[in-house]
Amino acid sequence: MQLKPISQQVVAIVGASSGIGREAALQFAQRGAKVVVAARSQPGLDSLVEEIQRAGGDAIAVVADVADMQQMQAIADKAVERYGRLDTWVHAAATGVLARFEQITPEEFQRVIDVNLMGQVYGAKAALPYLRREGRGALIHISSMEGRRSLPLQSPYCASKHALQGMLESLRVELQHEGIPISVTSVLPSVINTPYYNKVKTKLGVKPTGIPPYYDPRLVVDAILYVAEHPTRDFIVGDVGRVLDVAQRISPPLIDAVLTVVGIPGQHTTEPESEASPDNVFAPIAADQGLDRVDGDFGNLVIPSVSDWFAMRSPFAWGAVAGTVAVGALALLANGMFNNSQQP
DSSP states (O other): OOOOOGGGOEEEEESOSSHHHHHHHHHHHHTTOEEEEEESOHHHHHHHHHHHHHTTOEEEEEEOOTTOHHHHHHHHHHHHHHHSOOOEEEEOOOOOEESOGGGSOHHHHHHHHIIIIIHHHHHHHHHHHHHHHHTOEEEEEEOOGGGTSOOTTOHHHHHHHHHHHHHHHHHHHHHHHHTOOEEEEEEEEOSBOSTHHHHSEEOSSEEEOOSSOBBOHHHHHHHHHHHHHSOOSEEEESHHHHHHHHHHHHOHHHHHHHHHHHTTGGGEEEEEOOTTSOOSSSSOOOGGGOOOSSOOSOGGGBOOOSHHHHHTTOTTHHHHHHHHHHHHHHHHHHHHHHOOTTOO
């Protein structure tokens, strides 16, 4: 299976107003791709298109809610109407509710499923006919390591990401059976420093956080750019994610025991936040909140990742560095989970 060089691609990016999606749009455009960006935030999309065009790139925006199939279809249709084809679909939109399972209402749970799972389903359905028409292409779905190992306080998010993994596995095999050269990739980031934790709904009484350490969103974008040219089944981003994946396969009860101690306090900061604070679960957050940006608030907790570099260069490299990475990453994970005093 051979994918086009990025410079020759038409790329649709869903969830592009902030975080991973925004940086991905900027990087695709910088490399010469024609870009269609989509999200619910009109101001966020407008500023993104302006930034791309100011740098000499080619981009258009489509305002859309991923939980609506017709609006997802409109993104794909607009890409083909404007540029004549669609080569790559990148789906990064997500939301969440951080609370104990019993505190989350059925409506909130359903909404997270609608956005994080059904939005990805609708996106794939909208893009696939156009990719088939081209005879090749890439579906790139941003999942999460929480699709491999669930965390407490994030039951709807984890449920949606586990279900997404199942959907992609089914779709991938169906396309392979037909001999259709469409790459289906699941990108599984570890904890990433985006505005996600500024936007989700919290019932913790404080601003939520991922369990440190964090990774730079540009690492995820590097992975997206890589799989847009190199057909890849799964791509884990972050050393800790790779170690967690191995540990979960070896002993889920061990991870249960660790998370019983650190999983809940590790997702609390000391910064008070009301349940009534603005969130993006049912509607986008107002532009004046300043959240249409790439980076989140935890830059002081960001660390580098060694294994990503190897993963993009040799399929055997992870085995060669696993021991070193495992020791270092587990130490960092333990230190981060037990020491949140540095967080805002």
